[in-house]
Amino acid sequence: MKKNKCWVVKIGSALLTNNGEGIDKQLISQWVEQIVSLQAHNIDVVLVSSGSIVEGMKRLGWNEKPSDIHKLQAAAAVGQMGLVQAYESLFAKYNVQTAQVLLTRDNLINSKHFENISATLANLLDFGIVPVINENDTVATEEIKFGDNDTLAALVANFLNAERLVILTDQHGVFDADPRKNVNANLIDKIHFNDEKLERVAGKTGGALGSGGMYSKVMAAKQAAESYTISNIAWGREKEVLTRIYQGEYIGTLIHC
Template identity: 40%
Template sequence: MSAREKLKDKKRIVVKVGTSSLIHKKTGNINLFRLEKLVRSLTDLHNSGKDVILVSSGAIGVGFKALGLPKRPQSLPMKQACSAVGQGQLMMIYQKLFSEYNQGSAQILITKETMLNDERRYNAKNTFDELLKLGVIPIVNENDTVSTEEIEFGDNDTLSAVVTSVVGGDLLILLTDIDGLYTDDPHKNPQAKLISEVRVIDEKIEGMAKGAVTAVGTGGMSTKIAAANIVTDAGADMVIVNSDDLFNINRVVSGEDIGTLFLAHKRENFDFKQYLTERPYFRKG
């Protein structure tokens, strides 16, 4: 059985979607059509017998538009204010859309401090486990209203990788605005080739992470490679796939050869706290 075919057997799946995948690029307003497709895709995945967790960006992006600000804020207090407004609005939309398909959903807000503290992390895992047992899809975001520069993840690629390791996920799917990892930046080099499978993340692979940071997001390809380091060392596979078609989620789990697959390589001495306190981290060997 090929590595792709094995994805069909994954039981606990984490899906991360970025801000740029949820909004209209011209206006910055939320794209309800795309959000509905995302919800439908995740619900169908859950209906097939999978545990599903969604890590969703977008709170600050939704908040600054709701407040009538001309652009994404730069100051921490304004970001936190926008998050406080946007998180409630975003969650309200998610819950309404999920309810259309009779699918329960719940909000979980996390800080890096929560994940670094053994007791809090244990409690968070128990919450995830109970929600999944109840058939609920948890919707996770960083708690931007209280996070500061010293205790924030900074990007939801890293957050989704940590969540995957904590809940014992089998697969992390990162939705982004590019087809996967290329040998070079495809926006600048038309000869760049898509890499279908990565068995070992070495400095050569790290060097290929030249994806541009989107205008509304916080992560580029480098943060996705960092996430892959965490996930594959924790014993889970990870796929980077284009969010232009949100049903790519289902295609990945069906074993189709799309995006870039990073193969699991569980380490006996794995401790994800190392990745959060000693970044950047490079896999050796």
């Protein structure tokens, strides 16, 4: 199957909000510049951005993530404003427009919704617009949630038949042991998505700010591979991370098909 020259770039909450301090516009501006560079090389880019709940918590003055679903939904609604403002203002410096797309799992399993979303994204990309996708936390419940934006990004890569999924995180990639416990842990620079070692070494524990963890990122890469999409899991603060991946460098962990 011919791959679309499209990248799905997912950015995690802890990275995007500087570990909960608030939206890191300086860091986002670096990714924006690189995305504009990718567009100049005829690569369409779709952003899947976490961070709305964490940004909302900061704006509301909450120090701890609430367990009540309605408080989380309120925080997401408040924080989403900050996210879209940040992306819109930073891309505008390059005369690139952005669009907000909020999804639930139901949107991707309902055939009519699926067709509409596909058509909308296709048109946005044709116009040179960068879609900024997030889970619609203000309406999502446990029954319809993706669970984490890693899964959402993989599903978006599937239905766009994307060439590559890049998951930017606060970790350097997948290691052959837990680097927090083993100083001799080595970064895995390249691995096949079906290698049994991949899932085993990822672990299942998420972070305090996000909902995923390395395990969800590995599982997202395996999901993306269903459409023969190559994945990179990389440290988002790596200098010129997207540009260097485009140039063929092994940044973080490359999960191939």
